[in-house]
Amino acid sequence: MDTTQRTDQQRSADRRRRELLEAADRVVLRDGPQASMNAIAAEAGITKPILYRHFGDKGGLYAALAKRHTDALLDSLRAALDAPADRRERVESTLDTYLAAIEARPQVYRFLMHPAEGGQAGDQGFDVGKHSAPLLRRMGEELATVIEERLDLGPGSQQLARVWGHGIVGMMHAAGDWWLGERPCSRAELVRSLADLLWGRLAAAGDKMGGPGF
Numbered sequence: 481m482d483t484t485q486r487t488d489q490q491r492s493a494d495r496r497r498r499e500l501l502e503a504a505d506r507v508v509l510r511d512g513p514q515a516s517m518n519a520i521a522a523e524a525g526i527t528k529p530i531l532y533r534h535f536g537d538k539g540g541l542y543a544a545l546a547k548r549h550t551d552a553l554l555d556s557l558r559a560a561l562d563a564p565a566d567r568r569e570r571v572e573s574t575l576d577t578y579l580a581a582i583e584a585r586p587q588v589y590r591f592l593m594h595p596a597e598g599g600q601a602g603d604q605g606f607d608v609g610k611h612s613a614p615l616l617r618r619m620g621e622e623l624a625t626v627i628e629e630r631l632d633l634g635p636g637s638q639q640l641a642r643v644w645g646h647g648i649v650g651m652m653h654a655a656g657d658w659w660l661g662e663r664p665c666s667r668a669e670l671v672r673s674l675a676d677l678l679w680g681r682l683a684a685a686g687d688k689m690g691g692p693g694f
Contacts, residue, residue, distance in 0.1 A: 497544075500524050500534055504545055505588075512587035513594050517541070546592055546615050553581050554622055561626060567694060571678060576671045578652050582660055583667065593657065616653060620646035630694035631685045648678065 503524035508515045517538060521528045535541040560573040582589040593612050624645025627633075633640045651674065659670050687693045 497534055500526075500531065501544060501548055504541060505548075508545065508591045509585065509587050512590045515591055546612075549588060549592065550615055550618060553578070554619065556581065557623075558626075561694075562692075567682065568675065568679065570694070571682060572671050572675045575652065575674050576667065579656055579659070579667050579670065582656050586660060589660065593653075616649055617646075620649040623649055627694070630688055630691045632688045633685060651677070 500520075504515070504520045507519045507523050511519060517528050517531060520541070521531045524531065531541070535544060556577050557574055560577040561570055563570055563573055565573065592615065621642070622645070624642040627644050628638055628641035631637075631641070655670065655674060659665070659667075665673075682694075685694070
């Protein structure tokens with residue numbers, strides 16, 4: 481098989497994979513944590529063995545969906561952090577971007593973060609608990625990198641940036657999960673309260689010399 485044929489086959493496989501992920505997204509938007517491999521295969525017009533052939537197992541499909549949505553969320557968070565505004569406004573914008581994302585697609589959020597209370601007969605639900613922790617860990621590491629690049633935290637800055645990154649992501653996740661379930665206040669009120677909690681130390685830290693600024 482020559483290079484052109486291999487490239488064409490890879491493009492075809494990549495396109496088919498995107499189509500299957502889009503079918504999975506439609507099921508997740510409809511069913512949330514109750515989404516099943518049976519339902520996704522039916523939505524895609526294929527059999528479950530073909531779905532397994534593309535993703536290996538349920539964990540492989542979950543990981544692909546998690547990467548797809550996490551990539552999009554991280555792009556949005558980076559844009560908020562890079563916006564031409566003062567630091568307090570960027571902090572609030574970043575928090576609001578996260579909360580707006582889970583509010584706009586709550587079924588996707590619940591699928592990614594909450595295990596189903598039993599799947600369909602003969603098709604157990606996705607083992608969400610096994611996979612959601614790495615998703616949060618990735619977000620924490622990404623934020624830690626941004627903090628380390630942009631803020632002068634003094635001695636031990638790398639470790640402190642990781643503490644902050646994972647701490648902020650944990651706070652956003654826990655507060656956002658509670659807020660999405662109970663809606664005790666407006667999104668704007670929650671953003672202001674979380675920003676107030678973060679602001680003291682963030683306000684005191686200087687920008688790293690030569691960095692893009694926080």
